[in-house]
Amino acid sequence: MSLRLPRLALILARHAHSGTLPPPPQLFKLENASDSATARAWIDKFKAQEIPKSLVEFTFSRSSGPGGQNVNKVNTKATLRCPLNSSWIPPWARDYIKKTPSYVSSAQCIQITSTVYRSQAQNVQDCLTKLCSLVVDAASASIVNEASEEQKERVRRHQRAEKAKRKIDKAKRSEVKRGRKGSWE
Known part of the structure; x- marks a missing residue:
């Protein structure tokens, strides 16, 4: 009986570490600053968690290419499959993932x-890491960052300069046309 207790504690610790993934907010598009802030908060929570293996499907096969006899004998290649409409993938990120x-x-x-690795377990972990990175990149892609006041002022200065340049060019062109009218009489 004492043998089972440490093993059970190990299993519970492993599941506690992976935890459950935070449910994404049901936003189909990030249209304003509050949507972006909500998305950022979810991304921060998501990054702190590991994706549990139970949420995805794994298959294993033999790796191809050079590597000696180990490649031909052992199923180390890991292939992860996950439905795009999984509840833990944010709706606004799905178009990016597609x-x-x-x-x-x-x-x-x-x-x-x-x-990448000769170990099946390491390849599984690599797949999960790649999936996490993909979801974070997809969720972050449509976040609109609010411009700083300095950036807004810089844009206003560029707009004023462009308007002044356009006015000067227009006056110049008008003068050229006025010069063509001349008195023919």
């Missing part, structure tokens, strides 16, 4: 592979 090479349109899922 444009990435990781998206499989025929299955409407995200597919990520890893053959």
